[in-house]
Amino acid sequence: MSDQTCDTPIAGRAVPNFRVIALIVASAMLMENIDATVLATALPTMARDFSVDAPAMSIALTSYLLSLAIFIPASGKMADRYGSRTVFRAAILVFVIGSILCAIAPTLLLLVLARLLQGIGGAMMMPVGRLVLMRSVARKDMVSAMSWLLVPALIGPIVGPPLGGFIVTYLDWRWIFYINVPIGIIGMIFVSIYIEEVKGKASGPFDLVGFILSGISLGSLLFGFELSSHQGQGAFAIFLIALGLLFGIAYLKHARRHPSPIMDFSLMxxxxxxxxxxxxxxxxxxxxxxxxxxxxxxxxxxxxxxxxxxxxxxxxxxxxxxxxxxxxxxxxxxxxxxxxxxxxxxxxxxxxxxxxxxxxxxxxxxxxxxxxxxxxxxxxxxxxxxxxxxxxxxxxxxxxxxxxxxxxxxxxxxxxxxxxxxxxxxxxxxxxxxxxxxxxxxxxxxxxxxxxxxxxxxxxxxxxxxxxxxxxxxxxxxxxxxx
Structure with missing residues (x-):
């Protein structure tokens, strides 16, 4: 398959049935959405294995959110530079490697590091998966394709907790991460076969300062929102939300001056x-x-x-x-x-x-x-x-x-x-x-x-x-x- 730039008309390309592409992207996102929710059910069991208190295990969830917050804004630039197929396939690979490392982690510290790596893959899978769909499906099929893509986001949070309970009850909690491996491998194979490589045009230097400011802002906001649902964390949650808003304001001022900001608010x-x-x-x-x-x-x-x-x-x-x-x-x-x-x-x-x-x-x-x-x-x-x-x-x-x-x-x-x-x-x-x-x-x-x-x-x-x-x-x- 030859590389294509984003100005190539979608309608002029021969593409596989849109349902195939939508299901490939949806399967990767379903793997991510279930993984993100199924873990919450297993935290008490994992805490016993790691010899820590159950509340301490919340860092396994928030570390993943931190990776999402930092790397989602950079996903578009990565897809433009290296190609949407390459980045999407690499995101699945990183997510699978992170899952394996989570499954074999002997300590809580190593689990957190593995979750950070897994989150990098997840951060790239969500927006780049949607980008793959936008660049591969004809406009007349977009509604049907998008309806398939939405299913993981709705089903994941619902199926995750009972699935986690089943795994913890009848298997070992490490299988929460092992089940991602075959799904991810099959996903990478199908991405290689069915997804075209499309690169975007260079739009200026990478916005490193904006990347840092947006990462701190979004990370603080996500952490703050997450902690606000836990009793006894109200003061720290308010501090994080305030910090996120301050860095968000700093980012908006920076974005007005940068020729190619990491998050382009002019889209609004x-x-x-x-x-x-x-x-x-x-x-x-x-x-x-x-x-x-x-x-x-x-x-x-x-x-x-x-x-x-x-x-x-x-x-x-x-x-x-x-x-x-x-x-x-x-x-x-x-x-x-x-x-x-x-x-x-x-x-x-x-x-x-x-x-x-x-x-x-x-x-x-x-x-x-x-x-x-x-x-x-x-x-x-x-x-x-x-x-x-x-x-x-x-x-x-x-x-x-x-x-x-x-x-x-x-x-x-x-x-x-x-x-x-x-x-x-x-x-x-x-x-x-x-x-x-x-x-x-x-x-x-x-x-x-x-x-x-x-x-x-x-x-x-x-x-x-x-x-x-x-x-x-x-x-x-x-x-x-x-x-």
């Missing part, structure tokens, strides 16, 4: 991209909070076992899967703007209904509500992740994917933070030492109210936004009918 001036980032960020508050709040509600509020709670929460994965075959037809009929407005309201109301869940509700009814809520939210993120790139030219595609993925990761972590803060604030107001049902209700209402404000931004999309991608021609039909 592009209507479809900027609107999608803002509206998607508000909606992701809910997506980030749900995997944190729902298991707690069912275990603490309902008194269910972890296994029983996991079975209920799997309903969200079923809803996400059910959405895939319908997205393209809906967009073709109603367009992106109308779909985002109506579906966003329905999805937010669905998750807002979680505030009314009580132990005397029939479990099938709760299951149905969660399936429908996940269906609407999965549809919503398919729309955001697709329409964001409608007006992005190929030369800026790598910068756009790394920028978008950075905010996506940040907002998911912020969702956990807001969910936890709302829960603890309600507990303080009600004088509860442990979360009660009314506290969970308050938390669900808070995140739902934040997400519903995305409607304001959804209305700012042009009526014909993304018509080339969706095939929607509603405006043209109305004009023709009036003549």
């Amino acid at each position: 001036k592009i209507p479809s991209f900027g609107t999608s980032v803002i509206a998607g960020s508000l909606t992701r508050i809910t997506q980030g909070a749900q995997p944190f709040l729902l298991p707690l509600l069912f275990q603490v509020g309902f008194g269910l076992s972890a296994a029983a709670a996991g079975q209920i929460v799997i309903s969200t994965a079923l809803g996400a899967l059910a959405m895939k075959p319908l997205a393209r037809a809906v967009f073709r009929r109603t367009g992106f703007r109308t779909s985002l407005v109506i579906n966003g309201i329905l999805g937010t109301i669905g998750y807002g209904l979680c505030a009314a869940f009580r132990p005397d509700w029939p479990m099938p009814l709760i299951f149905i509500v969660l399936v429908l809520s996940a269906f609407f939210m999965s549809f919503q993120f398919t729309a955001y992740n697709t329409i964001a790139y409608d007006e992005i030219d190929q030369e800026r595609m790598s910068a756009a994917t790394s920028f978008y993925t950075t905010f996506q990761q940040l907002m998911l972590s912020l969702g956990i933070c807001i969910g936890a803060l709302a829960l603890h604030a309600s507990m303080a107001v009600n004088g509860n030492g442990e979360p009660a049902l009314e506290d969970f209700s308050s938390a669900f209402v808070v995140v739902a109210l934040i997400s519903i404000t995305a409607t304001i931004w959804n209305l700012r999309f042009a009526p014909n936004a993304g018509e080339e991608i969706s095939g929607y021609r509603g405006k043209v039909k109305r004009v023709s009918a009036g003549r």
Whole structure:
């Protein structure tokens, strides 16, 4: 396969079926998403093996987040310089090597170092995987391809905890990392066969100062958001968030002067991209909070076992899967703007209904509500992740994917933070030492109210936004009918 530059028209290339490419990228991301969530279940067992207290094991999670925060912004530049196929394949390899080192780590220190390495691979896999899809799939197939790509992000946090419980109960926790090896090897083989090599044009010197400033800012923010969900860490979390904001301001001042900043905020001036980032960020508050709040509600509020709670929460994965075959037809009929407005309201109301869940509700009814809520939210993120790139030219595609993925990761972590803060604030107001049902209700209402404000931004999309991608021609039909 010959190298190609990003100005080569996508439609002029012979590419394999878009489903093949989407599944290759989705499989790598599913491996990463499951790995990131399955580990939380195994931390107590790992703590015993390493002879440390269970809270000390949280560094195994935060070290991974640190790598993500530092290296996601640099992923676009790497893909432009070395080629999206090369970087994506190398990211999978680094992730697999990091997984092996995690599995054989004899001490907590070595596990943390291995997680840092694994995080570098994960940081490159997310945005470069999306970039591979954007550069390999024709625009008419983008909605269908993106709906496949979204599944790992929705299924991973749901499948991870019960899978982790199964591995810890019946196998050894080290298998959490070993299972990544065959998946990664198969992924690299398929990337080599089916993915074309596409490089971007050089856009100036590497922004080392911006890389450092953004790394400190994003790392501090992600750490702060993560720690805010843990009791007794409030003061340190506030310090980290404040530090992240200060370095973020410093980065913005630096980016205005640099000819090729590591994170290009001028992308926000592009209507479809900027609107999608803002509206998607508000909606992701809910997506980030749900995997944190729902298991707690069912275990603490309902008194269910972890296994029983996991079975209920799997309903969200079923809803996400059910959405895939319908997205393209809906967009073709109603367009992106109308779909985002109506579906966003329905999805937010669905998750807002979680505030009314009580132990005397029939479990099938709760299951149905969660399936429908996940269906609407999965549809919503398919729309955001697709329409964001409608007006992005190929030369800026790598910068756009790394920028978008950075905010996506940040907002998911912020969702956990807001969910936890709302829960603890309600507990303080009600004088509860442990979360009660009314506290969970308050938390669900808070995140739902934040997400519903995305409607304001959804209305700012042009009526014909993304018509080339969706095939929607509603405006043209109305004009023709009036003549």
